Structure formats: C-alpha cells, structure tokens
Amino acid sequence: MDEFARIAEFFAPLAGEAGLGLRDDAAVLTPPPGRQLVLTVDQMLEGVHFLPGDDPALIARKLLRRNLSDLAAMGAVPFGYLLTTALPPSLPEGWLASFAAGLGRDQRQFEISLLGGDSSSSRTDIALTATLLGHAAPGQALRRNGAKAGDEIWVTGTIGDAVLGLEARRGLRADPTGFLTRRSLLPDPRVGLSLAGIVNAAVDVSDGLVQDLGHICQESGLSAVVQADLVPASPEAAAQGPDILALRLTGGDDYELVLAVPPEKSEALRVACAGVNVTKIGMFKAGRGVELYGANNALLNFAASGWKHF
Template sequence: MSTQRPGEDSLIARFFAPLAAEGGLGLKDDAACLSPTPGHDLVLTTDALVETVHFLPGDPAGTIARKALGVNVSDLAAKGADPKGFLLSLALPEDWTVGWLEAFATGLGEAARDFSCPLLGGDTVKARGALTLSVTAIGEVPAGRMVRRTTARPGDLICVTGTIGDAALGLRLRSSPFWATALSPAERDFLADRYLNPRPRHRLAHAIRDNAHAAMDVSDGLAGDLAKMLRVSGVSGIVETGDVPLSGAARKAVDADPDLLDRVMTGGDDYEILCTVPERNLDRLRKEADTVGIGLSVIGRVVPGSDPPVFRTGGIERRYDVGSFSHF
C-alpha cells in the first residue's frame, strides 16, 4: 500500500466520500443539500476538539474521530433531537500520515453508522500547529419540541443517565495514581475506554423529548453543568450524593481514595444526559430507558432559589465552588 500523501481532492475522494450521505452529493459540490422532515425543526450544535486540550498526542486516531462526532450527537440527544448528519472541518498537522488518516476515517465511519449520523460535507486544511477538528451536527425534532436547558421547574426530579465520573478517572489513570493498584486490569481498561470513547445517549432522545422539562449533556462535570442548567432556569436544587450512579470501577477507586469523589462530581467527559423530570413522568421515562438498555438514576430534586445546587451526604451539605470547565 502506498504511503504517499494524496492531494486534497484525492484525500476527500479516498477517505471521506465513502462516508457521505445522499445529501452530501458525493462530496463533489461546495455544499450539502438537506431537506428536513415536514413539520420538524432543525437542531444544530458544534464542538471543536484540539490536541492536548480535548485529547492527548498518541490517542488512537479512530477514538479521536469517534469522540469528535460523539460529543455532538450527545448534545443532540439531550435536546431530544434525532441525528440527520454532520459537517467536519479537519486541520491536519504537517506530520500527518496516510495510515493515521485511514484509521481516523475508519473510526469516523463506524461512529457515523452507530449514531445514525452520516457525513454531509466539510473542509480539510493543513495546520501549522496542533491537530484540530470541528464537527457541526444537525438533528431534527417535531416543531416546537426541542428540550431546552432553561425550563427546569421546582418539584422536578433531577435525573442522570449511565454512570458519572468514569471518564475523568480514566484520564487521571494516565498519571499512574496510587489508587489504580486497587483496580483490576479490566476495571482500568473500562475507565480508560470511557474517556476515549464517549457513549452518546441518542437512543433515548425520543423519551427525553416526551418526558423531560429540561435537559443538557454532562460534558464539563456534573456539579458545574447542573449548576449551569439550574441557574439559567432560575431555580436551585438538592442532590443526594449517594444517589449519583457510579460504575463498579469508579466505586473501587473512590473507596481507595475518598478524595476522588470530588473529581467524580466535577470531572468532565461523561456525555450522559442530565435532565429534570416531573414526577408523574418518571416511570415512563425509566421504562423507555430500560428498553434501550440505558440506566437512569434519580439524584435529587429541583427547588426554588438562586443558589448553586446543594450536594448532600448524610447530614453534611456542600456547594461546589468550581464551575464547569471553561476554556477562558
């Protein structure tokens, strides 16, 4: 197999055109053409990933691709939107290789199929600095049905999917912390994979749309993202820390180093759905989550007020003064 670098047109035809949906026009035009389903609104989201900020040098190319698409599909899921497709902008560093791009395209194609979110178009350029990529994902919801983050109401139950803190601990494992010795190889691999390969909860989008008052995905840490959602909704909340769902691996890590609990509550890259749900809808939402194999936990309740949410452990209450992750 030749390792000679193709030119831009050949690069697009070889690696990305096979991934394109019909609306991408074979990636032979300057734009895609997408017709929303009649009676639906489009939902658009975009995220950029930069080497050393969102992933580390040496991370597998396929996992970088999967993460780039997954974090955007996660945003769509929290809005109750079904994926329709995505645009990719890729700035390759000067030392890129054909082998790296093959692995990236393979991972991207697998993610697009898994998330039912095909490629529509994009741009590929050369960067003089770090590898940088940006995905814009497009979804749709029935008109007027997008789930906002600004509409949590007092009395709502605070719910979260999956487990919290795995990705943050998976990243921390790279520094060989002492608590890692308490975990089995399989548990360490599980945490590492949760950091590298987000699991967007797109199969729960319909249920979120039908049952939640407010929702967002947990990308920048549970404590900070919950505070953000409640603040813009004009309310506060109480969380029972013991009800926050932890995987077996995360639980063993926290048992070995109790200080890790703060990392679990504030660490990012979970890409679970955080939502507020009227109590009357809980059983229906939980049943639908069970149907698609996604865990759902009630961790607290929305209350009136303007203070950051309280995290309660037994008789001890605390508010995290660390906000969600910010680039600036």
C-alpha cells in the same frame, strides 16, 4: 497525496446523498417534513481534547459522540454532519485512514452521514470540528430553561468515570479493567431516548455534573438540591476509594444526561430509558445555584465546579 485525492479516498465514501459526493461547493438537503432542525458544533484539538499519540479512530468517534450528546440533550434525532480537518505536514502514516474508519464505524452505529467539509493544512497541531444536524418535533426540543420547582433530578448512566479515566491515562491512577480509560476515550451519547413529554429540561454532562446542572438552574431560575451519595458510580469508580466524590461530581466528559422530571413522570422515564440506567439524585426548588449534601446531610462545598476552557 493532495487535498482532492484525500477527499476522494477517505471522505467521499462517507458522504450521504445530501453531501453530493463532496464534489460541490455545499451540501443540499431537504429537511425532514414537519420537523425542526437542531444544530450543534464541537471541536477536538490536539493537546487540549486529545493527546498527540491517541488512536485516530477513537478521536474521530469521540468528535462525533460529543456532538451527538448535545443532540441527545436536546431530544433530537441525528441525521448528518459536516467536518473540518486541519492537519500538520508531519501527520503519521495511516492517521487519516484510521480517522476515516472511526468516522465510518460511528456513522453506521448512529445512522448519520457526512454532508460536507473542508480540509486544510495546519502549522503544528491537529484541529478537528464537526457540525451535527438533527431534527425534532416542533416545540419538542428539550431546553435548559424548562425545569419546574418540584421536578426531580435524574441522571443517565454513571457519573465521574471519564475524569478518572483521564487520570488513569496520565498514569495517576490504576485502571485494571480499562473501563475508566474507555469511558474517557469513547463516551456513549444517550441518543435515541424518547424523552419529549416526560422531561422538562435537559443538559449533557460535558463540563462536570455540578456545572452543567447549574446551567439548568440558571436558565430555569431555580436551585438544585443533590444528594451526593445518590450520584451513581460505576463499580470501577467506586473501587478507587472514598476520596473521589468531588472529582466525580466536577469532572467533565461523561456525556450522560441530567434531566428535570416531574415526580409523576418518573415511571414513564424509566420506560423511555429502557436499557439505560437512570437514577434520581435530587430535586429542583425555588432559589439559585446547586446545593450538594453528603450522607450525613452536611452541605458539601467544592473548590471548582467543573471544567472551563480558557
């Protein structure tokens, strides 16, 4: 099947109106009136972000969800995406059909459509990128640089499941319910929360809580004081025993949000996040860097602050 047949069979059915059926040189769209555009791009690479035998539908959905999480961290409403695929000649039979089915499933769930793309061969590894478009009210996008001293630090969901799930997938730890594995393979981006006017700064946990919280500190010129025992763990993570705190706080791929919230807005935050658990884990103060305190108020010090891609 050649490039054009592949596009017609697998990708054209995913195209929204602005994608022009994927039959032109580019997409044409009318921006939502009175809104700003929010744009982000992320890639998924074989051997780096996924393993060669992973389910193509889950790879597709995680590709979209990692980008959707970036839009969530900006408080933006997603509406479409562009996609590139670089696929080796040895691609397993059925891979593309499964990959496209995964895209279609999450398109429906998150109400986005395919706007355009490019497909090519690669020599050996699969390489995928998605550019996500969203919109936000003018001046309302959530930045990393808006935190104020005295703001509380809140996180959505539970922290550390994904890195434990990655270890489970590598056979390094038990995951009897499959919950941790699922959290590693299929994150839940926190799109759809109405955080504008409540949250002063936000970031998503992609590289690890400590490192990503550090981005807010750096951009806002503040220090973050975190009570490590307040950082929410799922029951499945807690069941792994007491020695995983450093791993949970520095492991990446959770795609939860870290939020800077003025104390008087904490109730509004709970209302805005109805259906998504939110937990206060600390506070911003003058200074720099992230300080982590244990249950006995001892300062904790981890060797690595999070994932870096070299």
